[in-house]
Amino acid sequence: MKYVLIIAGSDSSGGAGIQADIRTVASLGAHPLTAIAALTAQNSLGIAAIHKVPAAFLATQVESILEDLSPDAVKLGMLYSAANVRKVAEMVERHRLPNVVMDPVLKATTGRPLIEADAVVLLRNLLMPMVTVVTPNLEEASLLSGRKVESTPDMEEAARTIGKTGPNVLVTGGHLKSECVDVLFDGNETFHFRSERIESEHTHGSGCVFSTALATYLAITGDLRTAAGLAHEFAHMAIHKGYSCGRGAGPVGP
Numbered sequence: 001m002k003y004v005l006i007i008a009g010s011d012s013s014g015g016a017g018i019q020a021d022i023r024t025v026a027s028l029g030a031h032p033l034t035a036i037a038a039l040t041a042q043n044s045l046g047i048a049a050i051h052k053v054p055a056a057f058l059a060t061q062v063e064s065i066l067e068d069l070s071p072d073a074v075k076l077g078m079l080y081s082a083a084n085v086r087k088v089a090e091m092v093e094r095h096r097l098p099n100v101v102m103d104p105v106l107k108a109t110t111g112r113p114l115i116e117a118d119a120v121v122l123l124r125n126l127l128m129p130m131v132t133v134v135t136p137n138l139e140e141a142s143l144l145s146g147r148k149v150e151s152t153p154d155m156e157e158a159a160r161t162i163g164k165t166g167p168n169v170l171v172t173g174g175h176l177k178s179e180c181v182d183v184l185f186d187g188n189e190t191f192h193f194r195s196e197r198i199e200s201e202h203t204h205g206s207g208c209v210f211s212t213a214l215a216t217y218l219a220i221t222g223d224l225r226t227a228a229g230l231a232h233e234f235a236h237m238a239i240h241k242g243y244s245c246g247r248g249a250g251p252v253g254p
Contacts, residue, residue, distance in 0.1 A: 002030040002219040003069055005097070006212065007062065007088060008077025009038035009050075009105070009114070015251030016205035021075060024212040024254040028234075030219060033071060035061035037088075038080040038114075044204065044246030047112050055083035062091055072219035073099035075212045076131070082119040089127040099218040100131040102167070103211035104140050129166035133224060135211045136162070141171045152181055152192070159185035170228055172210060172235075174203070180236070184228045191225060193232035202242030202250035209254045210235040 004025045011017030018034055025032035037058050041049040065071075074097045079085050092100055104123060105114050115123065124144060128134055134144075136158075141149045145158035152173065159169040163185050173181045180197040183190060213234040217227035234254070241253030 002072045002216070003033055004030050004212070004216050004219055005033045005035070005062070005065060005071035005074045006077070007035045007037055007058070007079070008075065008208070009040055009080060010036050011205070012039075012041055013043045013204075013246065013251075015044070015245060016208045017078060020205040020208045020251065020254060021077065021212040024209050024234075024238075025216050027254055028213065028216045028220070030072075030216050033065050033069060035065065037084050038078055044248030044250065046248070047108055050080065050114070052081045052084070055081065055087040058084055059087050059091065066095055071097065073101065073215040075215040076100065076102040076127075077208060077211070078105040078114050079123070080114065080119065081116050082122050085119050085122040085127055089122075089130060092127070092130050098132075099215060100133075101211050101215040101218065102128060102131040102134045103207055104128070104134060104136050104144065105207075106140050106143065124165070128162075131167045132218070133168040133170055133214070134162065135170045135172060135207070135214060137172050137174065137207055138176070152176070152179070152183065155181075155183040156185070156190050159183055159190065163187055168224055170214070172207065174206060174235075174239075182228070182232050184225065186224060191228070193229050195232065195236045198236070198239050200239055200242050202244060202252065203239055204249045204251040205254075206235060206239055206252050209238045209252055213254075
């Protein structure tokens with residue numbers, strides 16, 4: 001059995017966050033281990049409130065797991081506070097956690113910030129250089145690279161720029177208007193993963209599912225390029241199986 005440690009936020013609507021992460025890991029035959037960094041009160045129409053978990057309690061969740069089990073991969077999602085970012089960076093370094101996938105969750109689809117302003121710099125400068133691979137979408141890649149990302153060539157350039165800080169970079173292109181392509185830069189080469197574009201309004205949680213599938217496939221295969229291709233296919237399938245749930249955008253189906 002492979003174990004995937006998920007450190008992320010909770011989505012009370014069940015479509016994204018740690019709920020989607022658990023469904024993804026379990027569907028791929030691995031076992032999810034979880035530490036919740038923030039709680040959200042939300043539904044398909046938006047987020048009503050966010051409650052941050054104190055960094056000390058987040059650390060206790062993780063340390064309790066690590067006293068008993070050794071994860072084969074780690075997925076980092078919504079961390080929300082600067083204190084949580086610092087604490088996670090400390091634990092990643094001290095425990096030498098393997099196959100760390102960071103989804104740099106910065107804001108919700110509705111536009112609400114999912115990270116405190118003073119945590120963004122720490123996320124980029126402290127934590128990101130420690131991880132195995134970071135998976136920004138177009139908007140996140142724009143912020144992290146300091147350049148507008150609107151096309152596949154933009155994604156390639158942003159991946160190379162972000163990669164200079166240390167991690168491998170996989171820019172997800174689900175928001176591209178012309179095609180569906182993810183771009184991986186492994187520090188040396190650039191790889192494209194393409195599939196037919198699916199027109200669907202039910203895409204809530206797609207980023208969470210992708211990054212968690214990537215972490216799980218890294219645990220299973222041990223090879224980033226293979227894991228990236230499989231995660232692309234899995235996310236494409238999940239979007240295809242998206243469904244209505246509430247009056248807003250529905251979730252994908254991992």
